[in-house]
Amino acid sequence: MINHDFKKKFGQNFISDKNLISAICDDAGVENDDEVLEIGAGAGSLTSVLNERAKKVVSYEIDKDLQSHLLGLELDKAKFVFGDIMDFSIENIEKDFSDNYKMIANLPYYITTPIIFKFLNGSNKIKSLTIMVQKEVAERIVASSGGKDYGVLSVMIKFFGQAKITRIVSRKMFFPQPNVDSAVVSIQIENKYPQIDKEKFYKFIQNVFAMRRKTLNNNLQQAGYDKEKIKLLGEETLKARAEIFGLEKLIEIYNAVK
Numbered sequence: 001m002i003n004h005d006f007k008k009k010f011g012q013n014f015i016s017d018k019n020l021i022s023a024i025c026d027d028a029g030v031e032n033d034d035e036v037l038e039i040g041a042g043a044g045s046l047t048s049v050l051n052e053r054a055k056k057v058v059s060y061e062i063d064k065d066l067q068s069h070l071l072g073l074e075l076d077k078a079k080f081v082f083g084d085i086m087d088f089s090i091e092n093i094e095k096d097f098s099d100n101y102k103m104i105a106n107l108p109y110y111i112t113t114p115i116i117f118k119f120l121n122g123s124n125k126i127k128s129l130t131i132m133v134q135k136e137v138a139e140r141i142v143a144s145s146g147g148k149d150y151g152v153l154s155v156m157i158k159f160f161g162q163a164k165i166t167r168i169v170s171r172k173m174f175f176p177q178p179n180v181d182s183a184v185v186s187i188q189i190e191n192k193y194p195q196i197d198k199e200k201f202y203k204f205i206q207n208v209f210a211m212r213r214k215t216l217n218n219n220l221q222q223a224g225y226d227k228e229k230i231k232l233l234g235e236e237t238l239k240a241r242a243e244i245f246g247l248e249k250l251i252e253i254y255n256a257v258k
């Protein structure tokens with residue numbers, strides 16, 4: 001392990017286990033003609049394996065204290081960008097990739113969902129996201145309708161593609177050790193609903209889940225959708241909570257009130 005002053009505020013929990021790093025690359029199906037985006041290089045353990053297995057890897061790292069260590073690795077297929085991933089536009093990030101690319105990351109926990117949404121909503125080139133996240137977030141990502149884990153994140157992931165948990169990872173695999181266990185989630189992006197405006201649909205989903213304990217009717221009224229259109233949904237639907245509806249039904253409701 002490198003001599004480094006670990007920064008909690010950046011979600012620094014590094015992996016050094018070679019088998020685990022390889023397994024994450026396997027979960028992502030990295031081939032030697034793949035271009036890969038990594039977020040959070042850390043000490044570069046994942047970056048080094050990607051450097052061997054992929055065609056190209058572009059890795060972002062916010063912590064400038066890691067710069068000399070990372071550049072010192074002299075990885076021939078890796079490009080490091082030092083800065084906050086959230087400060088870069090998708091357009092700028094994607095300039096480094098010739099076409100489709102895969103994201104692989106052991107994500108900093110404190111901004112997991114903003115990062116996921118940044119790429120889901122903004123990218124046309126991302127093929128898959130294979131990400132290490134807090135186990136509890138992984139469960140929300142793959143949740144089906146009806147349960148407590150089902151919400152905006154689950155619906156939007158289903159809207160954009162298909163997700164599965166590929167492995168559960170004990171907190172003991174990280175240094176420093178976090179307070180929670182993790183899981184690797186693999187999300188395959190499919191452009192299933194090209195005719196739906198993704199920003200408007202995202203807003204709609206946020207609206208119908210805004211007050212989880214309230215009825216669909218309540219949430220739609222609160223968000224200011226057309227009262228006549230809402231009424232046409234029928235009493236049965238309106239008195240339910242959004243959490244019982246699967247993606248297809250939510251799309252139907254969206255199309256009816258938009």
Ligand code: SAH
Binds near residue numbers: 015063084111
């Ligand atoms: N990939 C490494 C490190 C994972 S820890 C490994 O698996 O061992 C998460 C890393 O993300 C840390 O190095 C942290 O400094 C970096 N990071 C945190 N916030 C970031 C941000 N907004 N933009 C880019 N990197 C970030």
